[in-house]
Amino acid sequence: xxxxxxVIEFLSALKPGTSATYSHALxxxxxxxxxxGTIKDFLLRVEEDLRRARLEKKRVARxxxxxxxxxxxxxxxxxxxxxxxxxxxQSLAKYFDITINLRYVNLPPSQPVTKKHxxxxxxxxxxxxxxxxxxxxxxxxSIFQSGLSLSDLLSLTFSDIREELEKDxxxxxxxxxxxxxxxxxxxxxxxxxxxxxxxxxxxKHLTDKTRIxxxxxxxxxxxxxxxxxxxxGKYKGRNPYSPHTLxxxxxxxxxDHKVDPLFIxxxxxxxxxxxxxxxxxxxxxxxxxxxxxxxxPWLTPQK
Numbered sequence: 001x002x003x004x005x006x007v008i009e010f011l012s013a014l015k016p017g018t019s020a021t022y023s024h025a026l027x028x029x030x031x032x033x034x035x036x037g038t039i040k041d042f043l044l045r046v047e048e049d050l051r052r053a054r055l056e057k058k059r060v061a062r063x064x065x066x067x068x069x070x071x072x073x074x075x076x077x078x079x080x081x082x083x084x085x086x087x088x089x090q091s092l093a094k095y096f097d098i099t100i101n102l103r104y105v106n107l108p109p110s111q112p113v114t115k116k117h118x119x120x121x122x123x124x125x126x127x128x129x130x131x132x133x134x135x136x137x138x139x140x141x142s143i144f145q146s147g148l149s150l151s152d153l154l155s156l157t158f159s160d161i162r163e164e165l166e167k168d169x170x171x172x173x174x175x176x177x178x179x180x181x182x183x184x185x186x187x188x189x190x191x192x193x194x195x196x197x198x199x200x201x202x203x204k205h206l207t208d209k210t211r212i213x214x215x216x217x218x219x220x221x222x223x224x225x226x227x228x229x230x231x232x233g234k235y236k237g238r239n240p241y242s243p244h245t246l247x248x249x250x251x252x253x254x255x256d257h258k259v260d261p262l263f264i265x266x267x268x269x270x271x272x273x274x275x276x277x278x279x280x281x282x283x284x285x286x287x288x289x290x291x292x293x294x295x296x297p298w299l300t301p302q303k
Contacts, residue, residue: 025088125301
């Protein structure tokens with residue numbers, strides 16, 4: 001099912017990440033609306049309706065989007081996905097100077113049904129110990145000890161760690177630019193995460209281009225969701241034990257132990273304001289020492 005020229009024009013005007021997301025959204029809308037016509041037909045009907053006298057309007061946009069939301073809910077889409085898909089339709093209309101007001105559109109609540117789990121270091125240790133698969137066990141420990149996002153972690157290749165891993169240097173430094181923002185930063189893996197990483201990589205044929213974790217983000221999320229039910233029982237909505245919650249725990253644990261917020265932001269790959277960069281001007285060894293002394297002790301579960 002191909003897009004009309006108007007939709008292609010709109011998508012080409014967006015940033016690549018947004019374009020990819022909105023492309024999925026508009027494909028879903030196109031599928032939903034196919035019995036009534038095309039996306040262009042929808043825009044023309046909304047535009048025509050807007051020109052009608054106030055009491056003669058048929059509320060085409062509102063009626064259609066509410067039906068679209070019902071259609072998405074019936075197919076099991078999450079509230080976040082539904083809100084994104086509706087936003088894509090609204091943004092497309094706005095691109096062509098057509099205003100769609102969402103005030104009376106029955107969007108699902110933006111708050112997730114399930115809150116993120118508030119981890120303690122002891123709980124993280126128990127959770128990781130309970131994971132049988134060495135790949136996912138290593139991923140969990142690496143996210144918690146490094147503060148890396150899942151996408152950044154999965155983009156790592158053996159060349160990123162080879163030298164320090166072979167020399168048995170810990171904390172192991174990851175000198176990177178964050179995938180989303182291209183912000184240069186350094187993250188670290190403590191001795192605990194490195195020991196699990198070595199077990200995961202044992203007996204594997206590795207080249208510099210070999211991905212450390214040869215799995216997709218979806219596979220990791222699905223595994224964590226399944227394992228969370230075994231670990232903590234049933235839950236409603238999103239997985240409260242998702243990989244992202246371990247990254248959030250990195251920040252929370254270090255903040256609770258009064259680690260400098262600028263250090264935490266730097267290790268997580270967040271952009272630091274220009275005037276504050278002087279405070280994070282350190283060598284690799286300087287950062288390694290700081291992480292080892294101020295962060296690693298709080299991020300290492302006790303045996």
